[in-house]
Amino acid sequence: MSKTPLDTVEHAAATPDVELPWAELGLKKDEYERVVEILGRRPTGAELAMYSVMWSEHCSYKSSKVHLRQFGEKAPESDALLVGIGENAGVVDVGQGYAVTFKVESHNHPSYVEPYQGAATGVGGIVRDIIAMGARPVAVVDPLRFGAADHPDTKRVLPGVVAGIGGYGNCLGLPNIGGEVVFDACYQGNPLVNAGAIGVMRHEDIHLAKASGAGNKVILYGARTGGDGIGGASILASETFDDAKPSKRPAVQVGDPFQEKLLIECTLEAFAEKLVVGIQDLGAAGLSCATSELASNGSGGMSVTLDDVPLRDSTLSPEEILMSESQERMCAVVEPDKVDRFLEICDKWDVIATVIGEVTDGDRLEIFWHGEKIVDVDPRTVAHDGPVYERPYARPSWQDELQADDANKLPRPATGEELKDQVLKLVGSPNQASKQWITQQYDHFVQGNTVLAQPEDSGMIRIDEASGLGVAIATDGNGRYAKLDPYTGAQLALAEAYRNVATTGAKPLAVSDCLNFGSPEDPAVMWQFAEAVRGLADGCKQLGTPVTGGNVSLYNQTGEAAIHPTPVVAVLGVIDDVARRTPVAFQEEGQLLYLLGDTREEFGGSAWSQVIHDHLGGLPPKVDLERERLLGEILISASRDGMIDSAHDLSDGGLIQAVVESALLGGKGARLVVPDGLDAFTFLFSESAGRAVVAVPRSEEVRFNDMCGARGLPVTRIGVVDGDTVEVQGEFSLPLADLREAHEGTIPALLA
Amino acid sequence: MTARIGVVTFPGSLDDRDTQRAIRVAGAEPVALWHKDKDLKQVDAVVLCGGFSYGDYLRAGAIARFSPVMDTVIDQAKAGLPVLGICNGFQILTEAHLLPGGMLGNDHLHFICRDQKLRVENADTAWTTDYEAGQEIHIPLKNMDGRYVADQRTLDELEAEGRVAFRYLGFNPNGSLNDIAGITNAAGNVVGLMPHPEHAVESLIGTGRTDGLPFFTSILKKLVNA
Numbered sequence: 001m002s003k004t005p006l007d008t009v010e011h012a013a014a015t016p017d018v019e020l021p022w023a024e025l026g027l028k029k030d031e032y033e034r035v036v037e038i039l040g041r042r043p044t045g046a047e048l049a050m051y052s053v054m055w056s057e058h059c060s061y062k063s064s065k066v067h068l069r070q071f072g073e074k075a076p077e078s079d080a081l082l083v084g085i086g087e088n089a090g091v092v093d094v095g096q097g098y099a100v101t102f103k104v105e106s107h108n109h110p111s112y113v114e115p116y117q118g119a120a121t122g123v124g125g126i127v128r129d130i131i132a133m134g135a136r137p138v139a140v141v142d143p144l145r146f147g148a149a150d151h152p153d154t155k156r157v158l159p160g161v162v163a164g165i166g167g168y169g170n171c172l173g174l175p176n177i178g179g180e181v182v183f184d185a186c187y188q189g190n191p192l193v194n195a196g197a198i199g200v201m202r203h204e205d206i207h208l209a210k211a212s213g214a215g216n217k218v219i220l221y222g223a224r225t226g227g228d229g230i231g232g233a234s235i236l237a238s239e240t241f242d243d244a245k246p247s248k249r250p251a252v253q254v255g256d257p258f259q260e261k262l263l264i265e266c267t268l269e270a271f272a273e274k275l276v277v278g279i280q281d282l283g284a285a286g287l288s289c290a291t292s293e294l295a296s297n298g299s300g301g302m303s304v305t306l307d308d309v310p311l312r313d314s315t316l317s318p319e320e321i322l323m324s325e326s327q328e329r330m331c332a333v334v335e336p337d338k339v340d341r342f343l344e345i346c347d348k349w350d351v352i353a354t355v356i357g358e359v360t361d362g363d364r365l366e367i368f369w370h371g372e373k374i375v376d377v378d379p380r381t382v383a384h385d386g387p388v389y390e391r392p393y394a395r396p397s398w399q400d401e402l403q404a405d406d407a408n409k410l411p412r413p414a415t416g417e418e419l420k421d422q423v424l425k426l427v428g429s430p431n432q433a434s435k436q437w438i439t440q441q442y443d444h445f446v447q448g449n450t451v452l453a454q455p456e457d458s459g460m461i462r463i464d465e466a467s468g469l470g471v472a473i474a475t476d477g478n479g480r481y482a483k484l485d486p487y488t489g490a491q492l493a494l495a496e497a498y499r500n501v502a503t504t505g506a507k508p509l510a511v512s513d514c515l516n517f518g519s520p521e522d523p524a525v526m527w528q529f530a531e532a533v534r535g536l537a538d539g540c541k542q543l544g545t546p547v548t549g550g551n552v553s554l555y556n557q558t559g560e561a562a563i564h565p566t567p568v569v570a571v572l573g574v575i576d577d578v579a580r581r582t583p584v585a586f587q588e589e590g591q592l593l594y595l596l597g598d599t600r601e602e603f604g605g606s607a608w609s610q611v612i613h614d615h616l617g618g619l620p621p622k623v624d625l626e627r628e629r630l631l632g633e634i635l636i637s638a639s640r641d642g643m644i645d646s647a648h649d650l651s652d653g654g655l656i657q658a659v660v661e662s663a664l665l666g667g668k669g670a671r672l673v674v675p676d677g678l679d680a681f682t683f684l685f686s687e688s689a690g691r692a693v694v695a696v697p698r699s700e701e702v703r704f705n706d707m708c709g710a711r712g713l714p715v716t717r718i719g720v721v722d723g724d725t726v727e728v729q730g731e732f733s734l735p736l737a738d739l740r741e742a743h744e745g746t747i748p749a750l751l752a
Numbered sequence: 753m754t755a756r757i758g759v760v761t762f763p764g765s766l767d768d769r770d771t772q773r774a775i776r777v778a779g780a781e782p783v784a785l786w787h788k789d790k791d792l793k794q795v796d797a798v799v800l801c802g803g804f805s806y807g808d809y810l811r812a813g814a815i816a817r818f819s820p821v822m823d824t825v826i827d828q829a830k831a832g833l834p835v836l837g838i839c840n841g842f843q844i845l846t847e848a849h850l851l852p853g854g855m856l857g858n859d860h861l862h863f864i865c866r867d868q869k870l871r872v873e874n875a876d877t878a879w880t881t882d883y884e885a886g887q888e889i890h891i892p893l894k895n896m897d898g899r900y901v902a903d904q905r906t907l908d909e910l911e912a913e914g915r916v917a918f919r920y921l922g923f924n925p926n927g928s929l930n931d932i933a934g935i936t937n938a939a940g941n942v943v944g945l946m947p948h949p950e951h952a953v954e955s956l957i958g959t960g961r962t963d964g965l966p967f968f969t970s971i972l973k974k975l976v977n978a
Contacts, residue, residue, distance in 0.1 A: 163862070163863075166862075166863045167863070170804075170863055170894070170896075171764070171766075171804045171807070172766075173766030173767070173803065256807070257804075257807075258763070258764050258804060258806070258807030258808075258809070259807075261763070261764055261766075261804075262763055262764075349763065350763060439865075440864055440865050440866055441862050441863045441864065441865070442863075442865060443863075443865050443894045444865055444894075444958070445865065445892045445894060445948065445951040445958045445959075446766050446767060446770070446802075446894070446951075447769070447770060448767075448769070448770035448773055448774075448950065448951055448953075448954075448957060448958070449957060450957060450958055451956060451957060462956070462957065465773075468956075578956060579956055752860075
């Protein structure tokens with residue numbers, strides 16, 4: 001067995017004709033040529049490893065970058081934004097000296113291959129992003145999408161994903177307060193596992209990923225580096241580097257939440273003692289990413305001795321060490337006189353910590369192995385100067401036909417009895433049914449600050465015990481709407497998340513997004529992506545909520561079949577006093593029910609069209625963001641001034657879905673009257689945006705109506721909280737027990 | 753003068769800060785204890801809180817039971833120090849043989865988080881005097897390994913001596929024998945239960961109930977009046 005000679009920088013310069021496996025590592029020919037041009041020689045194996053992972057779609061955003069720029073260019077003026085796009089996560093000022101960081105990311109592909117570990121490490125990754133900003137993580141949310149609820153493979157994927165999220169998040173002590181579970185056949189081979197997290201810190205504790213100050217030490221701490229997840233974010237490692245090594249390493253990482261919990265505690269303790277100059281978590285592209293990003297964001301260069309990286313597997317090659325995506329690792333830059341104390345804290349928490357290098361006064365990232373230099377690059381070329389593609393895009397030929405297939409023309413229920421049957425079908429359909437079987441596998445209570453958790457409209461966490469200051473988060477997305485019109489669909493996702501936050505009484509401040517699409521090499525998909533980004537950027541500008549960061553997940557398709565374009569939007573809000581929050585559940589009999597906003601005949605992409613007719617066509621509901629803002633202001637004022645006792649936003653499933661949920665959660669029924677000018681069907685099932693149902697105590701009726709009237713928000717009295725049925729006068733009456741059976745029985749019957 | 757109640761932090765403890773808050777809400781003084789430290793800092797009582805100590809990869813509580821702090825807790829509990837074990841703390845107490853029986857994985861094999869109805873069966877322990885015997889309360893429950901088991905003789909003994917302190921009502925969330933949610937030792941100073949009273953002490957937070965607060969006021973009264 002011959003040993004391949006170490007491919008040093010010197011060796012690379014002397015052997016320009018050596019063929020490297022750039023194609024196997026996922027680089028295109030012109031991309032490889034660009035690397036050669038940047039370096040002025042062929043790259044070493046280690047350099048190639050770094051460029052290939054950092055220039056992958058996942059890490060470089062090469063297909064999406066030209067569109068994502070709009071989030072910056074169209075960003076609204078906002079006093080709240082402390083750290084914007086580009087860092088590990090955005091940071092928002094929520095007042096009283098507190099800053100909140102939040103972000104949503106995807107872990108779609110690994111979760112299909114290995115549902116439990118894929119989903120678990122998705123939680124782990126987003127939580128490390130939050131810690132890396134200097135914040136204590138305080139909550140997680142999980143927007144999930146699976147194939148058809150009754151498909152056999154869904155029973156493999158969903159329980160694994162849910163157990164993985166629970167297994168990891170519960171063990172970290174993070175309450176899971178929100179998210180979504182959506183079923184649609186389009187996600188059959190491409191489930192979407194998005195994970196969001198929120199962290200809280202004081203303004204002065206914000207940390208950034210940069211390595212400054214020559215002589216400062218680079219410390220790698222956390223788990224040992226193993227062969228797991230090599231090239232997981234981009235490509236599978238090949239054995240070409242050295243034929244003597246074991247090949248076919250699994251590309252899915254394996255999580256150890258206990259290690260991550262220790263990492264959280266020891267990192268926060270180090271922050272508290274002001275020991276950290278810069279910090280970066282190791283996620284996609286592992287050490288390649290951490291070293292190149294820290295170095296390129298700092299003022300100097302960096303020198304790293306790869307031999308010092310603690311290994312789980314001593315046979316790993318330097319290329320594999322650089323590409324490994326072993327979980328639960330962080331990289332900190334620490335001043336020399338603080339290194340001992342930093343290592344002491346790690347030792348206290350039994351976390352392995354090793355000085356692997358230092359910041360230099362040059363501008364190169366140099367990496368050594370067995371005393372020889374194997375990497376010598378300008379870190380910016382690795383981290384920031386990746387390829388940028390203007391991928392061709394074109395409105396798909398089928399779009400017109402899809403939009404012409406008008407859902408408003410579908411046969412409607414003709415009698416009260418038919419209406420009643422369809423209501424039961426709707427609230428018991430997998431997408432509209434209670435997700436309690438899933439969410440009860442997540443800890444909602446840990447940390448003792450959870451004010452609201454799913455199935456509330458937004459999750460809410462208290463962040464200051466004395467003042468009651470809190471934050472709320474909602475994530476929403478509707479792939480069916482976006483398929484009909486991606487521009488509007490993205491705005492509807494934004495509008496819904498914004499509305500959900502406002503419905504609980506919190507003021508929306510900022511946005512993070514997770515953009516899940518098919519292959520960017522398909523012009524139709526690229527058009528959907530371009531339209532969705534444009535819609536979201538325009539919407540955020542109009543609502544005054546800047547995008548603070550997020551994630552793009554492309555290639556969610558099997559063969560020719562792409563998923564519905566699925567932009568998932570997270571909106572973060574702030575509430576001065578969580579005691580004023582508004583819950584979904586009806587609180588007291590006799591309270592008056594009001595519908596806020598306008599109801600139109602809008603059934604394109606609706607839950608009704610899906611459940612009753614298995615139909616997707618027409619146009620999604622209209623978006624009026626000024627109306628959303630006004631509705632939000634009314635809901636926030638009403639909450640602050642104690643004018644409403646419960647509120648629920650109207651979205652998929654329409655008014656009847658919302659009323660049934662409020663009734664079941666509160667254990668109190670409702671008597672509804674169809675308002676003048678509307679037919680019962682449209683009243684119950686329309687999905688017009690910009691609406692909410694609120695319950696107003698009789699003592700507040702005049703004040704509430706006056707406020708809506710003065711500010712020009714349409715408000716219609718539609719009934720009263722009463723009894724143990726949901727009754728629509730003159731049409732039907734459904735006992736809560738029947739509704740509960742339909743609403744709560746579906747998911748356990750399918751999955752338990 | 754108030755009571756000083758220690759809360760042990762093991763690596764992987766999750767509810768240590770929450771438990772300290774509950775102790776504060778009740779009016780006592782929480783004292784942080786560390787797993788590597790045998791010193792209990794002269795506290796008047798100890799709470800072993802929820803979490804996944806040392807990752808619980810072996811068996812819940814199996815490693816924590818051998819930590820340095822537990823040497824002292826075990827000795828002093830035998831001498832009468834009031835000790836409350838919540839969830840993982842309960843698991844640790846059984847592993848340490850301060851309480852009989854043990855915990856297996858939930859019979860449905862899933863983690864479960866819910867607002868759980870309980871009946872207080874024994875209102876005479878150090879931690880339950882502010883309840884009435886037979887009182888029905890709601891306390892959040894959240895665990896993976898909450899299924900209480902013991903041999904028949906132990907179960908008979910627990911039942912005969914009134915040492916089943918809490919029983920699940922309406923719904924047994926994990927398959928525990930005799931619907932047991934929590935038990936006490938014969939002396940009444942060591943109590944363990946799976947539900948989390950520290951998550952039910954403020955009307956705004958969690959389920960919005962405060963049914964867990966009497967655990968902490970019971971012990972406070974006992975210690976202050978002692």
